[in-house]
Amino acid sequence: MKIVDVAAKAGVSPTTVSRVLNGSSLVKSRTRNKVMQAIEELGYYPNAAAKNLRSQRTWKIGVIVMDINVSYYAEIIKGIENTAYAKGYKVLICDAQNNREKERDFLGLLMDRTIDGLILVTPQMSDPEIADLADKGYDIGIIGRYIDHERVACAYTDNIEFSERAVSHLIENGHTHIAFLSGFAEAVDSYERLEGYIRALKKHNIPFRPELIENGNFDETLGYEAVMRLFAKKVPFTAVYAANDEMALGVYKACKELGIRIPSQLALVGVDNNRIGKYIVPTLSTVEQPKYAMGARLTENLIGWMTQKQFPERRDLKIASELIIRESSGGTGSDG
Amino acid sequence: MKIVDVAAKAGVSPTTVSRVLNGSSLVKSRTRNKVMQAIEELGYYPNAAAKNLRSQRTWKIGVIVMDINVSYYAEIIKGIENTAYAKGYKVLICDAQNNREKERDFLGLLMDRTIDGLILVTPQMSDPEIADLADKGYDIGIIGRYIDHERVACAYTDNIEFSERAVSHLIENGHTHIAFLSGFAEAVDSYERLEGYIRALKKHNIPFRPELIENGNFDETLGYEAVMRLFAKKVPFTAVYAANDEMALGVYKACKELGIRIPSQLALVGVDNNRIGKYIVPTLSTVEQPKYAMGARLTENLIGWMTQKQFPERRDLKIASELIIRESSGGTGSDG
DNA sequence: ATGAAAGCGCTAACAG
DNA sequence: CTGTTAGCGCTTTCAT
Numbered sequence: 125m126k127i128v129d130v131a132a133k134a135g136v137s138p139t140t141v142s143r144v145l146n147g148s149s150l151v152k153s154r155t156r157n158k159v160m161q162a163i164e165e166l167g168y169y170p171n172a173a174a175k176n177l178r179s180q181r182t183w184k185i186g187v188i189v190m191d192i193n194v195s196y197y198a199e200i201i202k203g204i205e206n207t208a209y210a211k212g213y214k215v216l217i218c219d220a221q222n223n224r225e226k227e228r229d230f231l232g233l234l235m236d237r238t239i240d241g242l243i244l245v246t247p248q249m250s251d252p253e254i255a256d257l258a259d260k261g262y263d264i265g266i267i268g269r270y271i272d273h274e275r276v277a278c279a280y281t282d283n284i285e286f287s288e289r290a291v292s293h294l295i296e297n298g299h300t301h302i303a304f305l306s307g308f309a310e311a312v313d314s315y316e317r318l319e320g321y322i323r324a325l326k327k328h329n330i331p332f333r334p335e336l337i338e339n340g341n342f343d344e345t346l347g348y349e350a351v352m353r354l355f356a357k358k359v360p361f362t363a364v365y366a367a368n369d370e371m372a373l374g375v376y377k378a379c380k381e382l383g384i385r386i387p388s389q390l391a392l393v394g395v396d397n398n399r400i401g402k403y404i405v406p407t408l409s410t411v412e413q414p415k416y417a418m419g420a421r422l423t424e425n426l427i428g429w430m431t432q433k434q435f436p437e438r439r440d441l442k443i444a445s446e447l448i449i450r451e452s453s454g455g456t457g458s459d460g
Numbered sequence: 461m462k463i464v465d466v467a468a469k470a471g472v473s474p475t476t477v478s479r480v481l482n483g484s485s486l487v488k489s490r491t492r493n494k495v496m497q498a499i500e501e502l503g504y505y506p507n508a509a510a511k512n513l514r515s516q517r518t519w520k521i522g523v524i525v526m527d528i529n530v531s532y533y534a535e536i537i538k539g540i541e542n543t544a545y546a547k548g549y550k551v552l553i554c555d556a557q558n559n560r561e562k563e564r565d566f567l568g569l570l571m572d573r574t575i576d577g578l579i580l581v582t583p584q585m586s587d588p589e590i591a592d593l594a595d596k597g598y599d600i601g602i603i604g605r606y607i608d609h610e611r612v613a614c615a616y617t618d619n620i621e622f623s624e625r626a627v628s629h630l631i632e633n634g635h636t637h638i639a640f641l642s643g644f645a646e647a648v649d650s651y652e653r654l655e656g657y658i659r660a661l662k663k664h665n666i667p668f669r670p671e672l673i674e675n676g677n678f679d680e681t682l683g684y685e686a687v688m689r690l691f692a693k694k695v696p697f698t699a700v701y702a703a704n705d706e707m708a709l710g711v712y713k714a715c716k717e718l719g720i721r722i723p724s725q726l727a728l729v730g731v732d733n734n735r736i737g738k739y740i741v742p743t744l745s746t747v748e749q750p751k752y753a754m755g756a757r758l759t760e761n762l763i764g765w766m767t768q769k770q771f772p773e774r775r776d777l778k779i780a781s782e783l784i785i786r787e788s789s790g791g792t793g794s795d796g
Numbered sequence: 797a798t799g800a801a802a803g804c805g806c807t808a809a810c811a812g
Numbered sequence: 813c814t815g816t817t818a819g820c821g822c823t824t825t826c827a828t
Contacts, residue, residue: 126805137815142807150813167596172572173512174805177820182509184574192553193534201528205555209562214569217528217553219541226545233550236508238520260503373739403709404739462821473799478823486797510821513804799828804821811816 125168134162145170176237184214185426186239188230190246192219194370196396196415197245200267203419204243211427213240224248234262241430243267243422247311265426267418269312270440277429279422279441281413283313286445287320288327290393290411291365293447295328297454299363299391302330303354305371307342314339317367317395335359340371347371351378363391363453369398369410372452376404392452406451413445461504470498481506512573520550521762522575524566526582528555530706532732532751533581536603539755540579547763549576560584570598577766579603579758583647601762603754605648606776613765615758615777617749619649622781623656624663626729626747627701629783631664633790635699635727638666639690641707643678650675653703653731671695676707683707687714699727699789705734705746708788712740728788742787749781 127145131138136155143151144159151159162168176182185208189197205215216239220227227246234242234257241263244254251271258264258275265277294302304321307314318337325332338354340347347370354361355378366372372394376386384390386406394401394410401408421441428436449455463481467474472495479487480495487495498504512518521544525533541551552575556563563582570578570593577599580590587607594600594611601613630638640657643650654673661668674690676683683706690697691714702708708730712722720726722742730737730746737744757777764772785791 127807128805138805139807139815140813143814146807152813155813169568169571171513171805172569172574173509173518174820175572175807176509177507177513177804177822178806178808180820192528192537193531195529195531198529201555202557205557214566215555217555219537219551219553221538221541230550232505233508235505236511238508376739400736400739403712403736405741463823464821474822475799475824476797479798482823488797491797507821510804511823513806514821514823516804797828800826802823802825804823806820807818808820809816809818812814 125166126171127168130159130162130166130168133166134158180237182238182240183212184216184239185241185243185423186216186218186230186233187243188218188220188227188246190220190227190248191222192217195399196413199415200245200419203416203421204423205419207420207423208427213427220246231257234264241265241426243419243426247313250310263426263430265422267422270442274439275429277422277425277435277439277441279418279425279443281418281443281445283316284320284323286395286411286447287317287365288324289320289447290395290409291321291324292327293409293449294363294365294391294393294453295324295330297363297391300330301333301336301359301361302363302365303336303338303351303361305347305350305364305366305375306337306339307367307371308339311342314367317365321365333359336361340366340374342368342370344370344374344377347374348377349374351375355382362389364393366392366394369394369396369401369408372408372410373398373400373404376408386452387454391454393447397448401450409450409453409455410448411445412448414443418443461502462507463504466495466498466502466504469502470494516573518574518576519548520552520575521577521579521759522552522554522566522569523579524554524556524563524582526556526563526584527558528553531735532749535751536581536755539752539757540759541755543756543759544763549763556582567593570600577601577762579755579762583649586646599762599766601758603758606778610775611765613758613761613771613775613777615754615761615779617754617779617781619652620656620659622731622747622783623653623701624660625656625783626731626745627657627660628663629745629785630699630701630727630729630789631660631666633699633727636666637669637672637695637697638699638701639672639674639687639697641683641686641700641702641711642673642675643703643707644675647678650703653701657701669695672697676702676710678704678706680706680710680713683710684713685710687711691718698725700729702728702730705730705732705737705744708744708746709734709736709740712744722788723790727790729783733784737786745786745789745791746784747781748784750779754779 127138127141130141208215218230233239244266255273258273267279269280270278338350340350397410397412425435463474463477466477544551554566569575580602591609594609605616606614674686676686733746733748761771
């Protein structure tokens with residue numbers, strides 16, 4: 125069933141059918157009706173490949189996420205999706221499942237022009253790799269970090285700033301021996317959050333103790349193991365700043381096993397505002413990133429670039445985050 | 461940069477380049493090397509639209525999920541993804557965001573041949589609608605329910621059976637007044653779980669009390685409101701079977717507000733094995749569906765159909781589920 | 797083992 | 813307002 129069949133049935137040319145399909149205003153309404161009816165009767169549906177090939181557009185954008193399981197991404201996707209949808213784009217989500225190879229594989233969708241633009245929500249891919257794609261003329265945006273390339277749209281929060289804020293909060297509650305649970309080394313998030321941690325210590329004249337740093341790879345189980353290593357070292361600490369909530373959950377597990385009370389014996393702050401943090405006892409203090417807004421504004425920007433070759437806002441959007449103080453660091457947990 | 465450019469540079473015909481690209485064995489290795497080098501130097505990447513148009517295949521399958529936020533879907537997607545990937549297919553995920561219109565919109569990807577096959581993980585779409593697509597020759601699979609159509613692959617668990625098991629568990633713990641929190645009416649899950657509930661009562665000669673049924677639309681907040689309505693009725697009940705964990709979370713909230721203790725004053729069982737159930741206090745009894753297996757086996761089946769026009773296994777896969785007894789219904793919660 | 801030619805289904809440019 | 817023509821970039825006969 126193709127466009128010529130419809131044209132034949134309706135007694136018009138393929139062009140006219142195409143015009144009707146694409147909502148051109150210069151078709152007589154009687155003609156339009158004939159065509160519509162033929163489409164209806166034949167059950168015709170236009171072929172995307174032919175369309176894309178001819179028009180060199182797909183009206184689709186792709187989103188590569190590192191792991192669809194991580195709730196952090198879901199809200200971002202909604203922001204992307206709704207904005208894109210309003211502008212006539214479909215959003216295709218690709219789950220890289222923490223797998224670098226798969227992640228790179230999905231890049232093919234952009235290069236083979238299955239999609240018009242791509243949004244990366246993955247901390248793993250290297251800056252040069254991304255810059256290289258942009259140099260080749262592909263339209264790219266990235267959420268969660270800054271890329272220094274004039275054609276790459278970014279939306280991110282200030283890791284250093286909110287980490288400093290989170291750790292300062294612990295310090296102001298009287299803690300001086302604060303451990304830091306880091307994520308994997310390749311992620312900017314890891315070292316920027318570490319830097320924020322260090323700055324907070326500096327600001328309050330607290331010495332930096334490298335033995336209080338452990339890596340938990342942003343993972344619950346590895347976070348558990350990391351904090352167990354800390355306890356094993358016998359260096360005293362009364363608080364933990366975990367670079368994400370997953371690792372903070374690992375801290376809960378460790379404390380439960382060791383009979384350590386949160387927050388009276390150990391205060392805890394995470395990052396991401398994972399939903400579980402509101403349900404666990406005691407509730408988890410954390411940093412909320414405006415995920416929906418990041419997705420939405422970045423998408424606005426990217427689509428602006430794709431269509432006008434200019435960004436409606438500045439291409440790098442630094443977005444404010446919020447420290448949520450719940451019970452695990454001595455708050456009341458009254459936010460739900 | 462197209463295939464003729466590569467051909468020119470390598471001093472061969474476009475056909476030969478195409479053959480190299482597609483791994484044809486009948487190309488002399490010296491020729492292959494020339495071509496590969498030209499591809500490399502030119503940074504050529506094949507255009508998907510042209511390819512798809514010519515070959516009438518995309519090597520992609522789509523997955524429409526009702527809401528990507530719901531963790532229930534994430535594992536299913538992993539099962540789909542890994543199986544598809546192993547067979548050379550890319551998986552594109554579409555988030556319908558609980559929106560019927562968007563959901564239907566994504567169907568367009570199948571009809572316009574952007575994807576070769578589609579997996580539905582959405583309880584909302586009606587049976588006839590799905591059957592209709594299959595009748596038109598599209599390749600479709602569905603997870604979570606049974607569709608009576610010889611060309612539709614399905615994978616699902618037995619709602620009636622596991623609900624009967626869950627409610628029997630409550631009855632065996634001494635409960636006779638058990639409330640049921642239902643999901644939205646369009647979903648088979650809702651009434652099948654209700655039927656299992658009724659069967660369990662029948663089997664144990666406990667009268668069915670319609671006033672103990674309330675609808676919470678599979679949603680936490682609405683589940684909370686539903687159980688509040690139950691309390692307001694002043695009909696006594698000592699246990700709740702919630703048709704999913706989200707609504708069960710609403711029950712926790714209601715109990716917290718009203719000072720009702722779980723499980724001593726109210727026993728609770730949900731469905732889905734949401735991750736939160738392991739962290740909340742008391743831990744939540746629930747029904748685990750083998751999500752990964754459902755996704756994987758269905759995909760295996762669908763791809764088999766797409767390529768051989770036959771199902772490797774029977775087209776309707778009924779998959780066993782498991783009742784997980786944790787603290788909320790009197791268990792020890794020792795599973796984590 | 798390689799190439800020439802045809803065509804997948806659509807839309808854009810141009811003509812009328 | 814409508815039609816004719818050409819071509820998007822690739823793969824697939826068929827021929828050599």
